[in-house]
Amino acid sequence: MRLPIVPLAHLDDLWFQVTGTLCNLACTHCFIRCTPHNRSFGFLDLGTIRRSLDESVPLGVKEYYFTGGEPFLHPDMPAILELTLRYGPATVLTNGTLFNDEILRRLRAAEDASPYSLEIRVSIDGYRRTENDAVRGHGTFDRILCGIRQLVEREFMPIITVTKTDDNQGDADLFDGFVRLMRENGYTRPRVKILPTLRIGAEAERRRGYGTEERVSMEMLEGFDQGTLLCNHARIVSDRGVHVCPILIEASDSRLGATLAEAEQPFALTHQACFTCYQYGTICSNPTSQSHDV
Amino acid sequence: MSECRKIAVFGGVYNNHLALTAALEDARRRGADTAFCLGDMGAFGPHPDRTISILREHDVQCIQGNYDNSIGNELPDCQCGYTDPRDNHFARISYAYTLANTSLTNREWLRQLPAQRRVRLGKYRVFMCHGSPRRTNEFLWESTTSTHFLEHLCRNYDADVILATHTGIKWHRPLADGRQFVNVGVLGRPENDGRTNVWYALLSAESDFQVEFVPVAYDHERLAAQMRSENLPGEFVATILSGWWTTCLEVLPAKERRRGRY
Ligand SMILES: [Fe+2]
Numbered sequence A: 001m002r003l004p005i006v007p008l009a010h011l012d013d014l015w016f017q018v019t020g021t022l023c024n025l026a027c028t029h030c031f032i033r034c035t036p037h038n039r040s041f042g043f044l045d046l047g048t049i050r051r052s053l054d055e056s057v058p059l060g061v062k063e064y065y066f067t068g069g070e071p072f073l074h075p076d077m078p079a080i081l082e083l084t085l086r087y088g089p090a091t092v093l094t095n096g097t098l099f100n101d102e103i104l105r106r107l108r109a110a111e112d113a114s115p116y117s118l119e120i121r122v123s124i125d126g127y128r129r130t131e132n133d134a135v136r137g138h139g140t141f142d143r144i145l146c147g148i149r150q151l152v153e154r155e156f157m158p159i160i161t162v163t164k165t166d167d168n169q170g171d172a173d174l175f176d177g178f179v180r181l182m183r184e185n186g187y188t189r190p191r192v193k194i195l196p197t198l199r200i201g202a203e204a205e206r207r208r209g210y211g212t213e214e215r216v217s218m219e220m221l222e223g224f225d226q227g228t229l230l231c232n233h234a235r236i237v238s239d240r241g242v243h244v245c246p247i248l249i250e251a252s253d254s255r256l257g258a259t260l261a262e263a264e265q266p267f268a269l270t271h272q273a274c275f276t277c278y279q280y281g282t283i284c285s286n287p288t289s290q291s292h293d294v
Numbered sequence B: 001m002s003e004c005r006k007i008a009v010f011g012g013v014y015n016n017h018l019a020l021t022a023a024l025e026d027a028r029r030r031g032a033d034t035a036f037c038l039g040d041m042g043a044f045g046p047h048p049d050r051t052i053s054i055l056r057e058h059d060v061q062c063i064q065g066n067y068d069n070s071i072g073n074e075l076p077d078c079q080c081g082y083t084d085p086r087d088n089h090f091a092r093i094s095y096a097y098t099l100a101n102t103s104l105t106n107r108e109w110l111r112q113l114p115a116q117r118r119v120r121l122g123k124y125r126v127f128m129c130h131g132s133p134r135r136t137n138e139f140l141w142e143s144t145t146s147t148h149f150l151e152h153l154c155r156n157y158d159a160d161v162i163l164a165t166h167t168g169i170k171w172h173r174p175l176a177d178g179r180q181f182v183n184v185g186v187l188g189r190p191e192n193d194g195r196t197n198v199w200y201a202l203l204s205a206e207s208d209f210q211v212e213f214v215p216v217a218y219d220h221e222r223l224a225a226q227m228r229s230e231n232l233p234g235e236f237v238a239t240i241l242s243g244w245w246t247t248c249l250e251v252l253p254a255k256e257r258r259r260g261r262y
Helices: A046-059 A077-084 A101-112 A129-136 A140-153 A171-184 A202-206 A273-280 B017-029 B048-057 B066-072 B085-100 B104-111 B147-156 B220-229 B234-242 B254-259
Strands: A013-017 A063-067 A090-094 A118-123 A159-163 A191-195 A234-238 A241-243 A255-257 B002-004 B006-010 B034-037 B117-121 B124-128 B161-164 B171-174 B180-183 B198-204 B210-216
Touching (some): A013 A046, A046 A077, A046 A234, A063 A077, A077 A090, A077 A101, A101 A118, A118 A140, A159 A171, A171 B085, B006 B017, B017 B048, B017 B198, B017 B220, B034 B117, B048 B104, B066 B085, B066 B104, B085 B234, B147 B180, B161 B198, B220 B234
Parallel strands (some): A013 A063, A013 A234, A090 A118, A118 A159, A159 A191, B002 B117
Antiparallel strands (some): B006 B198, B117 B124, B171 B180
């Protein structure tokens, strides 16, 4: 059988699995089962990140993204973002529950000193307390909203990132609900991004895994705009090396090399999570960076 | 490849035929030898055919934007890639209006426009495109485009200067080895700064490369009146009259978004 292989067109987005699989929360839909005890992937230190940033310059990387785990468990997260913003635009994906004045003061100063945007994506999974807390854990709704209010006070405009955990809920309803919730919390110009769930990791048990027919075939890639797939223009650095994308880091074939140059090789879409990426497209990128074929 | 001395470059006319006329007069007065339009003739404003006949009459050297590709090929949408339902709602209104009011001949003209142009400006090899050299609808915002990415584009496309538009906000960044990137801005709507003027870029390279962004004042109240009589959304009219964007905000990065009002 021929495999659906996606080449790296260009390394546009460089991701960092900055806190490995360690998170202060244990969401029931997490596709890599991050928890307060999961140390299967470790933290990246500032030196490792600096080496990757330096390697990314001649490769012409456009943007940098940080995820975990929860990135703000990293004691050096402000320093990491300060450094990154000297190289290019930075985006950090957070649950918004670990901010304090000192962190936010440094982030504000770092963005102000840079020509680049610092995007902060805050995850929240229901515009009602019960819906969110069922997925992200008891009490998290109020803690996340508190984090969003802190960001807004510091003149950040976080991208509210919502995973659609209920298939029966319409996008428009979700969107309106979050816009309303944000305005009630003083965020007058909310930015909202709605994502599908990835049916792997904890999510496979919360609801269901993929059906056998849900995978990407060779034929499906014919005439398909591969620019919508993250593996076509991104790679992610973990403490084990460089992997194809943030969703598949636990898969053994996802590690493509020790350096960015080694990880430029193509990737075969044999994983079922690839099906979600194929269906929805650009699920990991910011709305400002989306583009598709014309 | 044509050789130029001083050129006027703009993008995103968005049916703003009054600003287009004002910019072309201004550029001639300032001694530009050629005018280039980097695409997106339609959207937003009134009477698409007026814009296209001005571009053709004045022999403006045009390239095809995502909007022109869509209108020319009668595609279902403008390929701006919005996901926000409100942005999509307004994008659909202006697209349907522009498609319905662009003549068959002008659709054909839009369809045959080239996706890129190369000219020589002094010693500089200039590459003109709509979004980016590699993708018509790629957004190159000042705050989300690293310098080394732009240098990579120059290397890949054998260019000393890359000119683009598509985002709606002008910017310039000098690169290594004297190379340059310029987003020339748009003539169609003000750039979300509370001022009603629009912008184009004047480029020359008699010795060194020079870029001047030129503000264009035009009769924006007359445009607003025409938009109203064509029943275009009040939100669009408000942008023309106030200088603040009211729609299509989701694609703005944090820094650019923060500077606006909405
Ligand atoms: Fe465009």
